[in-house]
Amino acid sequence: MRNKRALGSLGERKALEYLKSLGYDILAVNFYSQRGEIDIIAEDKGVLSFIEVKTRTSKKFGAPEESVTFRKRERIVRTALYYLNARGWPRLSCRFDVLTVNIDPKTGDTKFNLTKDAFQLEGDTYRYVG
Amino acid sequence: MLAKVLSATLLGIEGAPVDVEVDITNGLPSFTIVGLPDQAVQESRERIRSAIKNSELNFPVKRITVNLAPADIKKEGPAFDLPIALGILMASEVINPKLEEPFLVVGELSLDGSIRPVNGIISMAIMSKELDIPVMFVPYENSSEAALIPGIKVYGIKNLVEIVQFLNGNITLSPSIPARSIRINEVSGDFSDIKGQESAKRALEIAACGFHNVIMVGPPGSGKTMLAQRLPTILPPLTEEEALEVTKIYSSAGLLPKGGGIVEERPFRAPHHSISLAGMVGGTSNPRPGEISLAHNGILFLDEFPEFRRDVLEALRQPMEDGTLVISRAHGSIRFPARFMLVASMNPCPCGYLGDTRKACTCSPYQIERYFSKISGPILDRIDIQIEVPRLETDTLIKSNPGERSESIRERIKKAREFQAYRFKEGFRFNGLMGPNELKKYCKLTPSVQSLLREIVDKFHLSARSYDKLLKLARTIADLGESELIREEDILEAIQYRVLDRKYWEKRFS
Numbered sequence: 001m002r003n004k005r006a007l008g009s010l011g012e013r014k015a016l017e018y019l020k021s022l023g024y025d026i027l028a029v030n031f032y033s034q035r036g037e038i039d040i041i042a043e044d045k046g047v048l049s050f051i052e053v054k055t056r057t058s059k060k061f062g063a064p065e066e067s068v069t070f071r072k073r074e075r076i077v078r079t080a081l082y083y084l085n086a087r088g089w090p091r092l093s094c095r096f097d098v099l100t101v102n103i104d105p106k107t108g109d110t111k112f113n114l115t116k117d118a119f120q121l122e123g124d125t126y127r128y129v130g
Numbered sequence: 131m132l133a134k135v136l137s138a139t140l141l142g143i144e145g146a147p148v149d150v151e152v153d154i155t156n157g158l159p160s161f162t163i164v165g166l167p168d169q170a171v172q173e174s175r176e177r178i179r180s181a182i183k184n185s186e187l188n189f190p191v192k193r194i195t196v197n198l199a200p201a202d203i204k205k206e207g208p209a210f211d212l213p214i215a216l217g218i219l220m221a222s223e224v225i226n227p228k229l230e231e232p233f234l235v236v237g238e239l240s241l242d243g244s245i246r247p248v249n250g251i252i253s254m255a256i257m258s259k260e261l262d263i264p265v266m267f268v269p270y271e272n273s274s275e276a277a278l279i280p281g282i283k284v285y286g287i288k289n290l291v292e293i294v295q296f297l298n299g300n301i302t303l304s305p306s307i308p309a310r311s312i313r314i315n316e317v318s319g320d321f322s323d324i325k326g327q328e329s330a331k332r333a334l335e336i337a338a339c340g341f342h343n344v345i346m347v348g349p350p351g352s353g354k355t356m357l358a359q360r361l362p363t364i365l366p367p368l369t370e371e372e373a374l375e376v377t378k379i380y381s382s383a384g385l386l387p388k389g390g391g392i393v394e395e396r397p398f399r400a401p402h403h404s405i406s407l408a409g410m411v412g413g414t415s416n417p418r419p420g421e422i423s424l425a426h427n428g429i430l431f432l433d434e435f436p437e438f439r440r441d442v443l444e445a446l447r448q449p450m451e452d453g454t455l456v457i458s459r460a461h462g463s464i465r466f467p468a469r470f471m472l473v474a475s476m477n478p479c480p481c482g483y484l485g486d487t488r489k490a491c492t493c494s495p496y497q498i499e500r501y502f503s504k505i506s507g508p509i510l511d512r513i514d515i516q517i518e519v520p521r522l523e524t525d526t527l528i529k530s531n532p533g534e535r536s537e538s539i540r541e542r543i544k545k546a547r548e549f550q551a552y553r554f555k556e557g558f559r560f561n562g563l564m565g566p567n568e569l570k571k572y573c574k575l576t577p578s579v580q581s582l583l584r585e586i587v588d589k590f591h592l593s594a595r596s597y598d599k600l601l602k603l604a605r606t607i608a609d610l611g612e613s614e615l616i617r618e619e620d621i622l623e624a625i626q627y628r629v630l631d632r633k634y635w636e637k638r639f640s
Contacts, residue, residue, distance in 0.1 A: 092156060093191060096159070121160030122156075
């Protein structure tokens with residue numbers, strides 16, 4: 001079995017290049033907090049965007065978008081709140097994006113699929129605090 | 131940005147104003163609705179999001195908070211979809227209303243952005259007129275119903291894009307025109323269909339004329355149900371005010387046929403005897419009109435009267451007296467109009483053949499006693515006319531001698547009603563609804579009639595209530611004869627309709 005972490009970081013490197021080519025202003029990569037992790041935080045035309053990167057080499061385990069489960073979303077939202085607090089709540093609107101990176105293991109071809117505003121908070125913000 | 135849109139909800143059958151406030155701020159994207167929304171209102175978030183996106187409009191990726199005020203009344207149903215969606219589009223400046231007058235919006239959204247009809251539109255239109263709101267945006271299918279209320283401009287909206295463009299002043303729409311009148315009853319037929327039973331027909335004619343409650347006792351197959359079903363064909367037409375009341379009730383119950391319109395005929399409701407208490411009087415935690423309210427200004431026909439549940443029958447007592455029903459719940463009490471004419475039918479015993487000339491009754495005295503005891507004294511007391519509908523004799527059955535047509539009976543009733551209306555100058559009312567004061571005022575008796583009445587009261591041991599009923603009935607009979615005074619023959623006919631309880635219930639109540 002190949003190294004999952006190696007594949008993940010390869011995907012994230014490719015994702016960074018891709019986002020930069022789209023004009024995203026990268027603010028943080030692999031932002032960690034006690035509550036979870038956000039792969040990439042970037043600013044896209046005045047909107048603060050929290051990006052979850054998913055890398056896949058085959059479709060055997062279903063579409064990568066499906067693997068962003070409710071628990072995972074909750075972790076991302078909590079981390080985003082932590083980030084916003086740490087930055088003193090910049091006066092920007094925010095968004096959660098999901099970027100999937102499909103790498104063909106034989107040819108090395110890479111395909112990107114960026115879903116902007118992939119999900120939103122369910123219910124009130126306070127549900128995610130603490 | 132903050133935006134405010136006026137909408138409405140239903141409390142019972144009345145409209146109540148609701149302010150939809152939408153606030154959009156920066157922050158993590160979320161969509162929250164507060165202000166006592168029920169499940170259908172919570173779900174509107176998903177409908178609104180899809181509808182806006184599928185209408186090729188921008189759904190703001192921001193923090194959206196929606197408040198439905200006043201926060202203490204429960205908001206139910208999907209009618210807030212459209213006002214909330216408009217509020218979001220106004221707060222995000224997709225819409226900059228060019229309209230100067232205040233306006234009210236209701237409508238359910240479909241995922242593709244089209245607008246679906248909602249219940250109770252006419253009550254909301256009445257409310258909006260009372261509150262001086264000159265413009266209403268309603269679902270296209272409801273628009274002709276709302277337009278029945280004069281003095282407000284109603285626009286029927288087909289989809290979200292249409293109203294956005296209209297409010298931005300890009301297109302013009304023409305106000306809707308009022309709907310036609312509609313029929314709600316499926317019963318048809320004519321009194322001439324019924325062979326024989328002349329005395330029962332006469333009794334029903336009196337009942338229809340004075341809005342008196344009736345009970346019919348007779349063996350199976352004697353025509354009780356047929357008689358009751360044809361009763362709507364001889365009822366006097368609804369007055370304008372009554373028609374509006376009935377339309378409001380049917381609209382809020384969602385029972386108006388597609389397109390809506392003003393109900394022109396008196397309702398005829400015939401619930402099955404397995405009906406629950408909530409089904410009969412209306413209810414559950416969000417009160418809805420029950421059968422007695424749906425029968426408002428019309429007929430409530432209860433076939434197999436003793437088979438109804440006891441609590442259901444007893445619940446009829448208060449509305450039969452007051453003409454309204456008040457349902458009290460934690461969130462407050464709601465009034466439903468319920469002025470109906472009760473038409474009940476039953477067999478003379480459980481097997482149905484007591485007193486029949488050709489078939490023997492197989493019931494024990496105890497069974498018969500128990501059957502009649504299901505109808506309590508207070509209920510029976512409130513029924514003015516009691517008639518027997520006997521089995522038809524062979525001759526009448528075979529001879530096809532058509533009876534009088536409903537048309538001509540209705541003419542007679544109409545004349546008598548005009549007679550009544552002339553007498554009740556202060557308002558159009560029925561004899562059956564007279565109170566003690568009106569009785570004193572309108573049922574003046576000559577000395578000879580008085581002595582006759584004294585004799586009758588002595589002979590039949592009439593109670594005070596029975597005596598009042600007798601007078602009311604005699605008044606209606608006199609009206610049919612277009613007589614200013616109650617005559618001896620009117621009293622004598624009336625007493626015939628008051629003696630059945632003696633025959634069947636006497637053992638129990640004397």
